[in-house]
Amino acid sequence: MTAQSLSEIVRRLVDADPCVRDCLARGIVNYSELARRIKPLVEREAKRGASLEAVKAALVRYASRLREQNIQTPQRRLLEVLAKSALELRTGVTVATVRLHALPRLVEAAAALVGRTRLLFLMQSIASVTITVSSEYFDYIEQRVGRENFIEVYPDQAVLVIVSPPAVVETPGFTAYITSILARNGININQIESVYTDTILVLSLDDALRAFQLLREAIEVAKRSLREYEKGQAANTE
Structure with a gap:
C-alpha cells in the first residue's frame, strides 16, 4: 500500500x-x-x-x-447567514397525506383557501400529496377531498420558519447545519421545505418549542462568534 x-x-x-x-x-x-x-x-x-x-x-x-x-471560509459564511436569520413559530397546524389520484380535488380545495388561511403548503411526492394547513380549515379540506382519500392525518403540529437573508440560497451546508443541531437533541422533523430565503420545518408542537429555543441559541452563538472573529481580525491588523 x-x-x-x-x-x-x-x-x-x-x-x-x-x-x-x-x-x-x-x-x-x-x-x-x-x-x-x-x-x-x-x-x-x-x-x-x-x-x-x-x-x-x-x-x-x-x-x-x-x-x-482556508476551509473555514464556508463555515464563516454559514454563521453570517445564521446570525442574520429570524425565527417564526406557527402553531395550530394539521398535516395530512392524500392519495395522488385525489390531487385535482385537493388543488381545487386549496385554491379556495388562498388569502383566507394563514398557512397553506402543498407538496407532491411520487405516490402521494401532503398538505399542511391551519387546523381550522382542515375539516373543509377533508369534506372536499373525501376522507377515504387520506392516508395519514397529523393534528397538533407546528411550523417553524427560519427566515434568512438572500445569501442563504448560495450558502452550502445551511440546512444540514440546522438539522444537525435538532437531530443531536433528539428532535424529529416531520417535513422540511426550502422556499427562497425561508427554511420551513414541520414538527410536533413539543418538538417545535424545543427547536425554537435551540435555534434561537444557535443564532446568538453565531452572532457572538462573528464578533469574536472581527475582534481577532482587527487585532491582527494593528
Whole structure:
C-alpha cells in the first residue's frame, strides 16, 4: 500500500463525517486517538494492514491541506447567514397525506383557501400529496377531498420558519447545519421545505418549542462568534 493510497483512504473517511472534518480543519483533534479509531476502517478499505503511525501521519497531512485551503471560509459564511436569520413559530397546524389520484380535488380545495388561511403548503411526492394547513380549515379540506382519500392525518403540529437573508440560497451546508443541531437533541422533523430565503420545518408542537429555543441559541452563538472573529481580525491588523 503506497502512502498516496493510504492518504486517499483517510481523506475519504474524514470527508464522510462532517463533524470530524470540521474539527480536523480547526486543529482541535487528538490525532493519535482519531488514528486509533479509524485504523480498522482504513485497513478494511485497503484490504491489508496499516500502522497507527502511518494513519496518524495521513491525518496530519490532510489537516494541513484543509487549513491551507482556508476551509473555514464556508463555515464563516454559514454563521453570517445564521446570525442574520429570524425565527417564526406557527402553531395550530394539521398535516395530512392524500392519495395522488385525489390531487385535482385537493388543488381545487386549496385554491379556495388562498388569502383566507394563514398557512397553506402543498407538496407532491411520487405516490402521494401532503398538505399542511391551519387546523381550522382542515375539516373543509377533508369534506372536499373525501376522507377515504387520506392516508395519514397529523393534528397538533407546528411550523417553524427560519427566515434568512438572500445569501442563504448560495450558502452550502445551511440546512444540514440546522438539522444537525435538532437531530443531536433528539428532535424529529416531520417535513422540511426550502422556499427562497425561508427554511420551513414541520414538527410536533413539543418538538417545535424545543427547536425554537435551540435555534434561537444557535443564532446568538453565531452572532457572538462573528464578533469574536472581527475582534481577532482587527487585532491582527494593528
